[in-house]
Amino acid sequence: MVSNTQIIFSKIPTTFPEVGEHMTIKHDTIDLEAELPENHYIVKTLTLSVDPYMRGRMRAAGTKSYSPAFDLDKPMAGHTVGVIVKSNNDKFKVDDIVYGIGHFAEYTHVPAQLAFLFTPRNEARESGLPLSNYIGVLGMPGMTAYVGLIKFGKPKKGETLYVSAASGAVGQLVGQIGKVLGLHVVGSAGSDEKVAYLKEIGFDGAFNYKTEDTNAKLTELCPNGIDIYFENVGGKMLENVINHSNNFGRIVCCGMISQYNTTNPEPIHNLIQIVSKRLRIEGFIVGEHPEMEADFRKDVTQWLKDGVIQYRETAAEGIESAPQALIDVLKGKNFGKQVVNIASL
Amino acid sequence: MVSNTQIIFSKIPTTFPEVGEHMTIKHDTIDLEAELPENHYIVKTLTLSVDPYMRGRMRAAGTKSYSPAFDLDKPMAGHTVGVIVKSNNDKFKVDDIVYGIGHFAEYTHVPAQLAFLFTPRNEARESGLPLSNYIGVLGMPGMTAYVGLIKFGKPKKGETLYVSAASGAVGQLVGQIGKVLGLHVVGSAGSDEKVAYLKEIGFDGAFNYKTEDTNAKLTELCPNGIDIYFENVGGKMLENVINHSNNFGRIVCCGMISQYNTTNPEPIHNLIQIVSKRLRIEGFIVGEHPEMEADFRKDVTQWLKDGVIQYRETAAEGIESAPQALIDVLKGKNFGKQVVNIASL
Numbered sequence: 001m002v003s004n005t006q007i008i009f010s011k012i013p014t015t016f017p018e019v020g021e022h023m024t025i026k027h028d029t030i031d032l033e034a035e036l037p038e039n040h041y042i043v044k045t046l047t048l049s050v051d052p053y054m055r056g057r058m059r060a061a062g063t064k065s066y067s068p069a070f071d072l073d074k075p076m077a078g079h080t081v082g083v084i085v086k087s088n089n090d091k092f093k094v095d096d097i098v099y100g101i102g103h104f105a106e107y108t109h110v111p112a113q114l115a116f117l118f119t120p121r122n123e124a125r126e127s128g129l130p131l132s133n134y135i136g137v138l139g140m141p142g143m144t145a146y147v148g149l150i151k152f153g154k155p156k157k158g159e160t161l162y163v164s165a166a167s168g169a170v171g172q173l174v175g176q177i178g179k180v181l182g183l184h185v186v187g188s189a190g191s192d193e194k195v196a197y198l199k200e201i202g203f204d205g206a207f208n209y210k211t212e213d214t215n216a217k218l219t220e221l222c223p224n225g226i227d228i229y230f231e232n233v234g235g236k237m238l239e240n241v242i243n244h245s246n247n248f249g250r251i252v253c254c255g256m257i258s259q260y261n262t263t264n265p266e267p268i269h270n271l272i273q274i275v276s277k278r279l280r281i282e283g284f285i286v287g288e289h290p291e292m293e294a295d296f297r298k299d300v301t302q303w304l305k306d307g308v309i310q311y312r313e314t315a316a317e318g319i320e321s322a323p324q325a326l327i328d329v330l331k332g333k334n335f336g337k338q339v340v341n342i343a344s345l
Numbered sequence: 346m347v348s349n350t351q352i353i354f355s356k357i358p359t360t361f362p363e364v365g366e367h368m369t370i371k372h373d374t375i376d377l378e379a380e381l382p383e384n385h386y387i388v389k390t391l392t393l394s395v396d397p398y399m400r401g402r403m404r405a406a407g408t409k410s411y412s413p414a415f416d417l418d419k420p421m422a423g424h425t426v427g428v429i430v431k432s433n434n435d436k437f438k439v440d441d442i443v444y445g446i447g448h449f450a451e452y453t454h455v456p457a458q459l460a461f462l463f464t465p466r467n468e469a470r471e472s473g474l475p476l477s478n479y480i481g482v483l484g485m486p487g488m489t490a491y492v493g494l495i496k497f498g499k500p501k502k503g504e505t506l507y508v509s510a511a512s513g514a515v516g517q518l519v520g521q522i523g524k525v526l527g528l529h530v531v532g533s534a535g536s537d538e539k540v541a542y543l544k545e546i547g548f549d550g551a552f553n554y555k556t557e558d559t560n561a562k563l564t565e566l567c568p569n570g571i572d573i574y575f576e577n578v579g580g581k582m583l584e585n586v587i588n589h590s591n592n593f594g595r596i597v598c599c600g601m602i603s604q605y606n607t608t609n610p611e612p613i614h615n616l617i618q619i620v621s622k623r624l625r626i627e628g629f630i631v632g633e634h635p636e637m638e639a640d641f642r643k644d645v646t647q648w649l650k651d652g653v654i655q656y657r658e659t660a661a662e663g664i665e666s667a668p669q670a671l672i673d674v675l676k677g678k679n680f681g682k683q684v685v686n687i688a689s690l
Contacts, residue, residue, distance in 0.1 A: 066621055276401070282627075285623060
């Protein structure tokens with residue numbers, strides 16, 4: 001028996017979740033010696049992704065949404081990179097590096113019927129890129145940026161792209177892909193340090209939405225109006241952007257983090273501009289666009305290797321730090337992609 | 346000299362316009378004997394369209410929108426059917442029936458540089474259809490229904506279509522095209538008489554949004570949720586529909602009449618569902634989709650001749666009734682397409 005500490009979803013939150021109440025730490029063990037049933041395998045978690053959408057899974061099981069509710073009193077789950085430590089499945093060999101949906105836990109025992117949840121990513125051993133990149137810039141958040149900007153934003157060279165939550169896991173890549181595609185790129189973030197980082201990685205303009213006036217900054221930094229808004233925030237920010245949108249503007253809705261932890265959502269008053277400006281406002285979920293995955297991996301791996309794009313991460317250490325890391329993301333305390341390193345290879 | 350009574354845009358309204366204040370009647374004359382400069386022509390107005398979007402043109406000249414502001418102290422203008430009574434333009438012969446943008450006036454003198462504003466529609470003489478159809482079901486409102494539902498709604502057989510302002514110039518055609526395409530069609534309108542009409546022309550369900558609870562009626566009449574919403578209303582109605590939308594729902598924004606005459610727009614609180622349901626909310630202006638005009642005319646003319654669709658109109662009589670007819674449309678007092686008959690052939 002070895003330690004298999006897990007993070008349990010223990011209560012449904014109404015606003016921000018709290019460690020010890022809605023997410024609790026369970027010290028458990030796993031038997032790595034026992035024989036595995038056919039097609040089962042065990043993944044040792046190396047690094048774990050905490051992402052804003054997880055707040056949406058912390059709900060009552062009866063409420064439908066695109067991503068299933070977490071089961072109460074069971075381990076939470078998310079994208080992980082791990083290594084196979086035991087396998088009775090031909091597709092997964094011991095020492096394979098895998099990427100997929102695993103428990104918030106030191107180990108995930110994957111039964112046959114869920115074997116599809118992981119895919120081997122052995123190229124991670126030789127790429128020279130940090131393993132954590134595979135849950136961030138090369139994982140679900142990176143692909144969210146790629147699909148959202150290219151497929152839904154439909155960018156044309158010379159257009160203006162505005163990104164909120166721009167230093168986050170998705171936003172920082174959206175902006176940098178925007179530069180590769182020849183756009184004028186502006187971003188906002190919640191600290192001067194983050195704003196400085198955005199300028200450093202090539203954003204044409206950036207501002208601190210907490211200390212500066214959004215409307216005035218959009219006027220200054222987007223003098224030709226906004227053609228594409230990559231929406232991560234919602235609420236008043238969305239209302240401001242609609243006022244600055246050009247005719248035929250695209251508002252790509254990836255998330256609305258300002259509205260996740262409130263029972264009193266901020267209203268929008270100016271939707272009449274959807275008609276007058278012929279705006280398109282559209283939501284998407286990255287998992288529904290698998291046809292772009294091959295291009296995404298190829299392009300972003302190359303851009304990383306060539307140094308065309310950079311990717312900032314904040315790492316928490318150890319499984320017990322995962323709940324606080326998620327709360328930090330929901331409160332915007334993280335800088336860049338928040339990862340939780342659980343073990344090393 | 347003959348009488349050429351005109352309706353003048355005399356003051357910018359802040360809420361509903363009023364006759365005699367924002368729109369005033371001017372008794373003028375026109376000289377039909379004088380020689381016309383090259384390529385000029387004169388149209389005698391037969392029937393005139395008053396439409397909700399005109400409220401948007403009653404604004405200060407400096408405010409940009411898709412449709413230019415009316416000039417203060419000049420005649421208002423809109424879609425008309427008329428007959429050429431004098432011409433020095435080879436493309437327009439005396440007695441030609443024409444369709445295009447004319448003054449709110451008994452006659453429109455069209456200068457050479459604006460000659461493109463009209464097109465001959467001589468088929469109107471032999472079609473057996475009322476002339477007023479050519480500014481309604483076969484004119485801009487009809488094409489709005491056709492383009493909006495087909496190009497933006499992207500209907501698939503068996504889906505549920507909901508139409509607000511459903512007995513209006515656009516809505517009644519949207520619903521009937523929906524039935525032709527095999528959709529489950531539900532509409533709302535502002536009187537029991539209008540609701541009865543919707544059922545008579547084939548809507549699967551209809552309700553009076555003024556006396557019945559929208560949320561309860563949408564639950565009852567759209568048991569499989571809403572796939573396409575043809576949005577004419579805005580405000581609270583839009584918020585309700587978002588709650589009833591299915592995943593991948595399309596909200597086609599044609600107008601938001603509930604918001605045209607207020608300085609205090611009704612806010613929307615539930616846009617976070619754009620992400621969770623992957624909704625697409627999109628505005629369009631019919632004039633930007635001319636590539637669909639030939640199909641529109643062919644299909645709708647055929648459906649009318651075959652009796653597959655019906656089209657209700659309310660006619661006001663005489664140019665002096667035009668201002669009140671427009672106000673009636675903005676207040677929802679009209680039943681069906683509001684036209685103003687000015688003269689007969």
